[in-house]
Amino acid sequence: MLAAIQLYGPGHLGVLALLLFITALLIRRCRKGEHLPRARAALGLLTFCCFAAYPINQMAYQGSIDDIKLEAIVPLHLCDIAAFICGFALITRKPLLCELAYFWGLAGTLQGLLTPNLAYDFPHPVFLAFFLHHGVIVTTALVLPLGLGWRPAKGAMKRTFLLLLAYAAMAMTINWLLDTNYGFLAAKPTEASLLDLMPAWPWYIPVLIGLGLVIFTLLSLPFRRCSQN
Numbered sequence: 262m263l264a265a266i267q268l269y270g271p272g273h274l275g276v277l278a279l280l281l282f283i284t285a286l287l288i289r290r291c292r293k294g295e296h297l298p299r300a301r302a303a304l305g306l307l308t309f310c311c312f313a314a315y316p317i318n319q320m321a322y323q324g325s326i327d328d329i330k331l332e333a334i335v336p337l338h339l340c341d342i343a344a345f346i347c348g349f350a351l352i353t354r355k356p357l358l359c360e361l362a363y364f365w366g367l368a369g370t371l372q373g374l375l376t377p378n379l380a381y382d383f384p385h386p387v388f389l390a391f392f393l394h395h396g397v398i399v400t401t402a403l404v405l406p407l408g409l410g411w412r413p414a415k416g417a418m419k420r421t422f423l424l425l426l427a428y429a430a431m432a433m434t435i436n437w438l439l440d441t442n443y444g445f446l447a448a449k450p451t452e453a454s455l456l457d458l459m460p461a462w463p464w465y466i467p468v469l470i471g472l473g474l475v476i477f478t479l480l481s482l483p484f485r486r487c488s489q490n
Contacts, residue, residue, distance in 0.1 A: 265380045265452065272383030277374065280396040284403050291408030304351060307397060307404070311348030314394040315341055321390035332441040339428060339444055340370050340395060347401035357420065359411050364421040366402030368476040370395050378450035406484075418481040422474060429470075 266273060287307065290300040315336050322333055332338065336345075343365045350358035373395045381387040405411040432443040442448050446466060449456045459465035 266377060266382045266388065268376065270382070272388065273377070276383065276388075276392045276396075280374070280392065280400065283396075284400045287400065287404055288408035291404060295409060304404075307400060308348050308351045310393065310397045311344050311351065311401060314344045314390075314397055318390040318394050321386040330441070331439060332443050337432065337435065337441075337443045339365065339425075339432075340373060340398060342428070343370055343398050344394060347398050350405065351401060354409075354411070356414050356417075359405050360413050360417040360421050361424065362398070363402045363405055363411075363413065364418065364477055364480055365425065366398045367480055368473060369425075370398040370402075372455055374399060376454045378445075378452045378454055380452065413481070413484050417484075418477050422477050425473065426470070429466075 287300075287303050290297070290303055294300060295304070319334070336342070343362070346358055347362045347366065349355070350362040374392070377391060377395075379388060379391050383389075429444060429446060433446050435441060436443055436447040445454075445456065448462055449465070456465055456469075459468045
């Protein structure tokens with residue numbers, strides 16, 4: 262069995278560099294023309310990966326882990342939902358879907374890339390599936406504004422944050438009923454994460470809400486002038 266991920270070790274830094282390169286390349290191609298053949302092909306592949314990420318993740322886990330918990334099967338983690346949202350956002354360009362892809366992707370999923378809750382290192386299939394799953398979300402969140410020219414409408418930050426709170430309430434209810442840990446709202450992740458710097462459960466939950474509000478506000482700043490028009 263391969264060792265647990267080495268945080269910011271060669272495998273972790275390597276996959277982050279690869280994701281950054283792919284995202285920058287896709288943004289550049291979209292800026293040259295969204296409807297050019299290379300850009301359309303790249304966006305099509307990104308959209309496919311958004312929808313395929315969860316089943317690929319399932320195959321990797323079920324082929325490698327004997328004791329699979331319920332939350333690893335039913336796609337109710339925030340990143341599970343965000344991946345599907347990103348896929349539909351790329352297809353439809355619906356304002357709310359794009360807003361959720363941007364705010365949820367960069368406020369939540371990006372933290373997963375930087376401090377992954379992962380017991381396997383490169384090149385284990387679970388490692389590869391994890392970074393594919395989280396990587397397509399963050400890539401979509403960056404491609405929408407930087408490559409495709411999308412801009413959030415007025416009130417986007419408030420809408421997406423309230424929906425995040427609604428998700429948290431739903432996840433906590435399911436956790437209580439089914440003894441799961443969706444959203445890591447019932448316990449901290451087993452691997453190193455930002456939550457290690459916060460108080461014990463349940464006190465880290467209000468801290469997370471406050472930190473989330475700060476991050477959402479920062480993410481809205483580049484578009485403040487646009488949203489006021």
